[in-house]
Amino acid sequence: INPGNSGGPVIQEDAVVGVAFQGMPGLENTGFFIPPPIIQHFLKDIDDGRYDGFPLAGIRVTPLQNPAHRAFLKLAENGSGARIDSIMPMSSAKGILEEDDVLLKVAGYEVGSDATILYDGNRLHMTAALQGAQVGEKVEMEVWRAGASRTVQVPMGTNDTERVLSNQYDVPPRYFVYGGLVFTPLSVDYLKTFGRNWTDSANAELVYELYYRRTEHPENSRPEAVILATTLSHPVNANLKVQGRTLVNRINGRPINRLEDVIAAFGSGTNQQHVIEFLPNNGIECLSRPEADRANPEILKSYGIAKDRRL
Template identity: 30%
Template sequence: MKLLSIIPLFFITIFPLGASTLNVKESIVKIYTVSKIPSYTTPWNSTIRRSHGSGSIIRGNRILTNAHVVANETFIEIKRHGDTKKYEAEVEFISHQADLALLKLKDESFFDATKAIEFNGLPKFEDEVAVYGFPVGGDSLSVSRGIVSRIEHKRYAHSREIYLSIQVDAAINPGSSGGPAISDGKIVGVVMQQLTRSQSIGYMVPMEIVNHFLEDVADGKYDGFSHLGISTQTMENDALRDVYNMNANVSGVLVIDISQKSNVYKKLKEHDILLALDGHDINNDGTVEYVKNKFTAFKYYIDQKQIGDSICLEIFRDGKKLEIDVILNNIADDNLLVNTISHDNTPKYLVYGGYVFSPLTRNLLVKNRATLLELRKAAAEWATDEREEAVILLKVLATPANRGDHNYSLWMVDKVDFKTFKNFAEFIQIIRNFKGKYLIIQNADGVKIAIDRNKAKELEKMILNRYDIKNSIRW
């Protein structure tokens, strides 16, 4: 199976494209990052990692790079091409969704005698691009050449969300992501990831996504990319089209599920056919035309919108065409029961009587590929007003008081003290308020775990010392 992998130490190596790129190298930087990487299996632990990446100087005395180059950072330094001095930097804005970050320098003399690289638009199929960065194996700048081989929606390895990406037919080597792809002396994309177990297939964040990010943060805060909060099915099957009375002149996708948290909830209905977004027709395979004769996922026109923008949905319901205007106020985390991949955050947990509870996170699921199907299923569910966050018994730290339960791990919690709960905070509050002798934790199948409240309190200090845990709770 082919997988996408981010490339904090990977780089596309090519050759310069004519005179227009000769001055670009003066605006390329090397980024040195020290990161604190949290553990989602032992959430009180973390490790320190040192890595490097690339970036480019853009307008406003900023450095544009990938989010994964500086994710979970504790210290950042930047060095210009042709200089030996390192300057301290910090993250100004970051989009983990789109794998983009803007850095600012603490000493603005860094930018003396530098020139910002301008932006270009979306490149065309088979356009040549020059990619700049600092690959492993040397400290000097490397420049190489490739062609645009595909432009379509792909899953970004850093966030696991799907956005427009540019596929480049060029070798990717251990080195630096975050470097710019240049065409006619201007940036057309930011290198971000490679397709593993393949040759010469790399991906870039296109300028459409970069420009969305820059427009978003222009007001001083990052809001994110909007999420419609619906599940759809393609309508290529003739029999299914007949079921919904779709003639040859009608194309679209079937709405099969809607998030209760979404702004389209109670506006859209299951079994509606979504025909168009802002007048852009949706094909039966779920694609839209974004340039002449080029197609990609219909979310392309949702991704164009900023949080708070309106979008017009054209639908087919009961044999009639209708239009619905919707304000896009949600990101994916608002709609999902299990949030998207988290970065720059410390994992939450509660240790109670040696039982370790935490919210179910996508970070944990990614690290544990053999996770129970029940947890994978929860990750595909929508959040509701009654259930905004799933909680699991992560593991059991062995003590005499929890003997018999030591093998419990990655166990979904349905009720605590016979009560349901909305989120991890409410789960903890129920435990804090419990005054009885035995606290009962229960899963959806009715399996129960009993925790002696008095023994849990008596053993707390011993458990924390034995397992080198600083605090019994972090939330």
């Protein structure tokens, strides 16, 4: 697929069979295109004027091919069934599926012991059956639990963790500016501001917060971690030691679990000083409330920022 041809029709004989997508450097006569099922899913998705994307059950399924393990679970040695290894903390399947359930069928497709299904003549991972549904729809699953099979209906949701961990396109960054302090949600797009080798050069606590906390310590994870991204220099913030690239824990005693909490926290209380607490070392900074209130319009004007927030 030559540059500029992406988005054009892919034609086989006299039929359009997809949309040209991309090529791959180093491969001869090879290109990739978006097939009709993906296009049809997208068109149905946006019928309501909103794009939700492809759904996820929020479960991890692993092969179950060890005969001893299958015998322990009282499973027939028929090549069917894969183990649900873990359920993500914010999964829509929580309370319906359980860890150590054995997945036997998904949306009518039999799940093999290698966690694949026979889908349009090909062996694909069982998640292919889930992604045919729309967000909010329920998918029927048959599971083996405590020595017996049962059928459950699992609602399909969106996994915000996956969205945070992927690149965002055509979406302006969200932010809030107060007293020259710029707050924004932690995302992979932000981590890439550390440079090409951001996985090595970014602050370790930021990488951990984004990639590992939800699975290692779900009880302490936040729906949306917020960071002080940078500080726009002004006399009101001249004495602050923390200038940016730091996780925000609390503001004026209020936990910060999403960007909207930052706005609410600065608007709360009557103390003359705002108290901002950071992670991982519990650093504290104070900002004069009346001085920050007065300085904010001036800072926005000086730096050419039209609005103090984009949510």
